[in-house]
Amino acid sequence: TLQLAGRLALVTGGGSGIGRAVCTILAREGAKVAVVDIKKSSAQETVLSLSQSSQHESFETNVSSSSEVTKLLQQVEEKFKTAPSIAIHAAGITKDNFLLKLDEQSFDDVINVNLKGTFLINQAVGRAMQKARIENGSIVNISSIVGKNGNVGQANYAASKAGVIGLTKTAAKELSRYNIRVNAVLPGFIITPMTETVPDHVMQMIKAMIPLQRFGQPEEVAEVCAFLASPRSSYITGQAIEVTGGLNF
């Protein structure tokens, strides 16, 4: 097993896609899950879908708001009577346009949710773990292969996800003294609501570049997150792990 029974996991973006798949696997492995999303109804829906749903709880939080993130950690500790020992940070958005057309608001929005949100969640969770002297803490931040390689139409998104890698590697160095590991997962092209709007001809073009010749499923990313959450990955920290079917465009 992944040795997660009885542990508390906080999962942001838990109302959809990759975050929801993470909640499913962690719950199946016996963890209690704090399902966090800006959409309350989506987080509630996830909780209801989980095995032993009464063990879990949904929380409505905008991860780009420091006051909401502070309140979230308080509410989670109140509800579960412990700090989380696992955090999977999957909340994220896209607002795509070509660099020459990208407006300032779309840049700010994506940086605020994807990068500042990662800072706020890592800081709040790190503080809570340190204060509670949690053993074997693990934080997993969802970046993207786009953060490493760039992508046409995604200057804001690529910049935010590159930032997530830098933040992850720094957090890993600083939090190691508290026995907290911090890693990033870089998904390739995964079938979720986020990728639903991509036009068909673009889908075909991307697929042709993937060595495994297919898109990924959210569960295939979630499995890697669950491994990194588990003490079975006890000697891995500060890493950026690609889950892309080999895509490295």
Ligand code: NAD
């Ligand atoms: P998704 O849109 O299905 O899920 C994202 C969830 O985050 C949604 O439920 C949304 O409500 C929530 N969210 C958005 N803004 C939020 C905020 N400010 N506060 C709290 N919650 C918020 O997308 P997904 O594909 O499951 O993406 C999950 C993560 O994986 C994201 O960080 C995304 O950038 C990353 N990613 C996805 C892909 C892909 O191909 N799908 C590839 C690489 C990286």
